[in-house]
Amino acid sequence: MRLRRLVEIKQSGKCHVPQEVVDDFKTGGELKEWLEIALLESIKKVGTDRCKFKAVKAEFKVRCKVVKERMLHKEKEVKGKWVTREKMEKSGDYSRESIAAIIAYCSRFPQALTRQWKYNTSIVEYFLEDETTTTLRLTENHRRTEEHDHGDLEGVAPDHGPQFGALDIGQDAEQPEVVGEQVTADLNKFMDSLQGKISSIFDMVATMRDPQNPAPCERYILLANELDAVSSNMEKSFKVLAECMTELKMDKVEKLEPQNVKLVALVGKIKTEKDLVKQPCAELITLEAQYKMLKKAIAAAKRKSEPSQKEAEPKKAAKTKSGKNKKKDAEDAQEWEEDEEEEQPEKKTGKAKKPGKGEKSKGTTSAKNNALKRKSKKGSGAAK
Incomplete structure (x- = not known):
């Protein structure tokens, strides 16, 4: 029943499999038998759940050709x-x-x-x-x-x-010619790209662990640790690739003839290391998306904290200003007391000369005038 559903042509004219498979199903016999084998192998691999029908269809398309080659003895x-x-x-x-x-x-x-x-x-x-x-x-x-x-x-x-x-x-697979200088250029380019990724991870970790971040949470710490792990794997691969680069240049492997055994072995080592670094690079793409979201959250938290800092600054200025005024008032009071003390000895002894008409005591009047001036200035400042 499942095989019929897979090979039948819909009313819209569409079909899940090529026309060649449909013709083999209609012919029957051995040609239909290999289709049944392909379907059984597909179900065995994917499973029998109804929700996996699409996966069975995709696997069946691949299995059809393989099983047919096997049935027709076109094996190598x-x-x-x-x-x-x-x-x-x-x-x-x-x-x-x-x-x-x-x-x-x-x-x-x-x-x-x-x-x-x-x-x-x-x-x-x-x-x-x-x-x-x-x-x-x-x-x-x-x-x-x-x-x-x-x-x-x-x-x-x-x-x-x-x-x-x-x-x-x-047809026969033609092996590409391995040229040492081209291998060196490609490796150099790949290492530059890898170094750039490691540097970007370093910057992201520094941002996540910045002590000035407002209220750092577990998400920051967890992301920083994951970035450290990815960076560690990349650095290991970078070290191996650096050794390969040294061997290419210092041992003059890149100058060897194409398809030289030593050069081919080194190229295989480089390819293996490139395959290993693919997984950390894929993880970095996911972590970069998380980093962008957390960076926006950090920026928003910093913007919220800025107004409270600005409000605190005028209060500090007011406190310092009031402190200066208190100090100035204390100085004025002290000078006023000193002026009064100068007048009192003169009154007790009675030796002070009475000023004539139009004359004033120079010491007392100058001290009082200075004190009055200060008071008037303070009064005008308060009025302002």
Whole structure:
């Protein structure tokens, strides 16, 4: 029933699958059988829930071509054996450069040409073409890589017959020429970009941990810690890439001929490190969005705190002004008392000469005048 729903043509003329699949379903027999196998494999992978019907449709489209190739015996066989680095070294059949080249090539297609050693999962085995011990069927390998990247098989055994693409049979994969100077230029550009990301993370962390931030909360601290973790991973990759750059320039690897074993091995190491740094870069994109939101919140909180600071400043000025006035009043009172003390001795002794008409006591009048002037100034200032 599900197969009929997948291949039927709607009233609008649309169909979930290509016309070739519809024709095979109508023909029946063996051609219909491989469609049923493809559907069963799709359901087995995705699940039987009704909500996953769209996922089953997408998986069915991919499986149709793969299963049909398998049913028509269009499989490619590559004979070889799984070996570890230690086995290759002990056999004596391979030089150090050859071993490095084999590992670098297999590392480019980890889903197809590498696997964990069943006796010790920390050791990696590499598929070495030998044509004597084991058989690797590309259709089975293709099914494995559909769960990851469709391009993992394009480099398997390039010198022995046609290659499988994502869905179709392709031509021999041509290996791009590795030029040392171009590798150096690309690596330099990538390192500059990575360094810029690390610097931007440093600025963001400094903003989140600024002691002047109004009421820092757990969100600031959590974001700063996550940014530190991303920066740490990026710095590790940057260090490895810097070592590769040193080897390219100092050891003059970039001057070697294209496709040199040492150069190819170094390029494989650079590519692996670039793949590792993709995850921290993706995390940084998410954290940058959170940082922008928190930065806006910080700016808004600072704007709210500014008016209270401005209101506090006039109060301080008023306090200082009133303090100055009190000090000045105290000085005036002290001078007034001194003037009175000067007059009192003269009255007691009686020796003071009485001023004649039109004459005034110079000492007393000057002191009183000064005090009166100060009082009048204070009165005018208060009136103002």
